[in-house]
Amino acid sequence: MGMIIAIISGKGGVGKTTATANIGLGIALNNRRCVVVDFDIGQRNLDMTLGLENRVVYDMIQVMDEEASLRQALIKSKISDNLYFLAASQTRDKTALDSLKIKQLIEDLSSEFEYILLDAPAGIESGYEHTIEFADTAIVVVNPEVSSIRDSDRAIGVLDSKSQKVKDGFDVDKYLIINRIVPEMVESGEMLSSDDILEILSIKLLGKVAEDKGVIDASNQGVPIILNPKSMAGAAYRRIADRLCGDNVPIEEPKVQKRGLVGRLKGMFS
Amino acid sequence: MIFPWNKKKQSANVAKDRLRIAIMTDKKDEDFPFLADLKKDIIAVVKNYTEVRDIDIKKESDGEFEALSIDVHLG
Numbered sequence: 001m002g003m004i005i006a007i008i009s010g011k012g013g014v015g016k017t018t019a020t021a022n023i024g025l026g027i028a029l030n031n032r033r034c035v036v037v038d039f040d041i042g043q044r045n046l047d048m049t050l051g052l053e054n055r056v057v058y059d060m061i062q063v064m065d066e067e068a069s070l071r072q073a074l075i076k077s078k079i080s081d082n083l084y085f086l087a088a089s090q091t092r093d094k095t096a097l098d099s100l101k102i103k104q105l106i107e108d109l110s111s112e113f114e115y116i117l118l119d120a121p122a123g124i125e126s127g128y129e130h131t132i133e134f135a136d137t138a139i140v141v142v143n144p145e146v147s148s149i150r151d152s153d154r155a156i157g158v159l160d161s162k163s164q165k166v167k168d169g170f171d172v173d174k175y176l177i178i179n180r181i182v183p184e185m186v187e188s189g190e191m192l193s194s195d196d197i198l199e200i201l202s203i204k205l206l207g208k209v210a211e212d213k214g215v216i217d218a219s220n221q222g223v224p225i226i227l228n229p230k231s232m233a234g235a236a237y238r239r240i241a242d243r244l245c246g247d248n249v250p251i252e253e254p255k256v257q258k259r260g261l262v263g264r265l266k267g268m269f270s
Numbered sequence: 271m272i273f274p275w276n277k278k279k280q281s282a283n284v285a286k287d288r289l290r291i292a293i294m295t296d297k298k299d300e301d302f303p304f305l306a307d308l309k310k311d312i313i314a315v316v317k318n319y320t321e322v323r324d325i326d327i328k329k330e331s332d333g334e335f336e337a338l339s340i341d342v343h344l345g
């Protein structure tokens with residue numbers, strides 16, 4: 001049985017899809033079979049982040065409606081034989097989702113893969129509820145910013161009341177990724193620190209990812225940043241994936257980058 | 271005196287305090303998840319007798335007693 005992990009946030013645009021792509025690839029690079037599923041029905045994004053948008057023929061709604069087989073719809077990553085991707089439907093909307101069919105799909109995936117990552121849509125409406133319904137673990141992505149943190153708390157509230165595992169009397173495991181940390185601002189007291197955020201949300205920390213221009217560059221090219229271990233964000237995602245694979249890697253605090261003379265002069269005037 | 275340049279440096283602390291309160295308030299609202307349904311039911315009942323424009327349901331508490339105050343705006 002695979003581990004079913006929903007990547008959630010409440011607020012949109014905080015880095016769920018980026019996290020799903022990178023963590024999925026990181027797990028695959030650890031030689032574990034992993035599938036990433038885009039649950040953002042109507043707003044397919046994960047395909048582009050993974051550079052697989054040209055390979056999509058069938059989507060998950062077609063699989064659930066038995067218009068295509070799972071085998072036909074699963075797309076193998078160009079980078080790792082261990083990573084597969086299942087696309088969201090671009091033409092349907094979230095009302096196309098149905099609990100029984102989702103359950104069946106997830107059961108089928110979990111008999112073939114060790115890790116099943118579900119990229120949730122923004123918000124806490126039905127599309128989100130369906131994403132978390134059969135998850136046994138959730139990765140909560142937040143930015144160090146008030147609205148993201150508040151919304152994530154509400155998303156966690158829904159998770160803790162509506163997921164099947166909770167209804168069966170168990171806890172859903174929850175892990176936090178703090179994304180887009182600007183260490184300079186944390187240092188000067190202008191941005192919430194990781195400790196502040198953990199105190200407010202009180203869930204386990206999985207990783208800290210710095211604000212990194214390389215993330216956009218990577219998404220431009222459809223090559224997840226985890227493949228660039230020299231980048232701050234790439235290295236952070238690598239450690240997160242290793243942690244999920246059971247390695248006991250310590251969590252690193254993003255550090256203030258030392259700048260050259262020109263950078264420091266620029267900093268004086270900004 | 272609060273100067274903007276003093277305030278800026280402490281804005282993370284301000285954020286933390288505001289968040290604590292906002293999340294506490296959000297949680298209280300979740301204690302009454304039935305409010306939306308209750309509102310719908312009341313509208314349905316009152317409609318049997320007269321036109322209703324809207325209904326306001328507020329939770330009130332003085333620390334000791336909690337009450338629901340329901341305002342029915344007639345249409």
Ligand SMILES: Nc1ncnc2c1ncn2[C@@H]1O[C@H](COP(=O)(O)OP(=O)(O)O)[C@@H](O)[C@H]1O
Pocket residue numbers: 009011012013014015016017018019045122179180181209210211212213215216219233
């Ligand atoms: N650590 C980061 N540093 C810089 N930009 C980031 C980082 N993480 C995400 N982004 C950018 O933020 C935007 C939203 O990310 P995305 O993963 O699509 O969020 P979501 O899926 O939560 O809506 C994208 O443009 C992405 O490139």
Ligand SMILES: [Mg+2]
Pocket residue numbers: 016017018040045119120
């Ligand atoms: Mg997304």
